């Protein structure tokens with residue numbers, strides 16, 4: 036059974052994992068960089084890239100140790116080649132190339148979005164193509180028809196911010212710091228989701244696109260007005276995001292080509308309110324709902340190793356000259 040080493044370094048998580056083609060995660064190691072970025076209130080690309088350089092090889096060694104393996108026993112090396120912060124992407128991709136070259140193993144250059152898109156299949160062996168995927172992370176908010184490995188049709192994207200970005204900006208406005216999403220979710224539990232009137236941008240429109248910039252501005256005005264508690268603002272903001280995601284996903288279900296399941300992936304899929312609302316939407320459409328476990332929703336290397344395993348099985352390997360891509364639509 037092929038064993039793939041996965042590497043991830045496209046944002047602020049450095050990670051290495053060993054995954055088999057039959058869905059066994061032999062090891063997964065991850066190092067966050069929150070402390071390094073906290074003084075700046077967000078991810079600083081230059082600091083992220085330097086932290087990846089320091090962390091990645093020790094994480095690879097630790098993952099191999101955890102699995103009781105050597106690099107010689109790995110069948111292929113999968114590294115994120117984009118999209119993301121280019122300095123970090125280059126660290127992971129070049130590390131993957133060096134390891135592949137030194138150990139004489141094939142390189143698989145993985146699109147980070149494909150990592151998120153296929154991660155639900157690592158967690159759920161019954162999930163078959165095609166499925167409708169809501170991919171919601173800090174950098175992306177898209178509805179995709181996942182028709183096969185390397186075969187994606189994008190039905191919708193955001194015309195401004197991503198949903199995770201809206202969570203992060205709201206966290207900043209509420210003085211919660213980073214990581215924004217989980218902190219807003221925790222505060223929202225103490226507030227009333229109907230307290231603050233906030234917009235649902237693009238809700239009801241025919242094309243299933245997203246927009247969150249107007250919501251962020253409305254949150255800013257609500258904070259400045261001093262009329263509501265921060266908990267009520269957090270809860271109302273989260274409800275507005277949930278309503279937008281559900282409205283847009285429902286629209287996509289109308290136009291998608293007979294999906295076998297509704298699937299959510301990406302960091303925002305870790306949000307309990309988002310998961311609950313999508314689960315209800317799937318039930319209303321008589322579709323199974325699949326969401327990866329929380330650790331597999333946010334950035335990690337197991338999803339890159341798994342995308343590598345799926346590509347490897349399909350005979351898709353890459354040249355050592357494969358470029359690092361800051362932008363790379365699926």
Ligand code: KG4
Pocket residue numbers: 046171172173174175198199200202203214215216217220301302303304305306307332333334
């Ligand atoms: O997929 P991910 O780890 O990195 C990207 O590829 O962007 O997603 C990170 C995003 C951040 O914006 C973070 O605030 C958001 O996912 N996020 C959440 C939650 N956990 C992470 N948003 C809402 N609720 C959460 N529990």
Ligand code: ZN
Pocket residue numbers: 147151172173301302333334
């Ligand atoms: Zn991601």
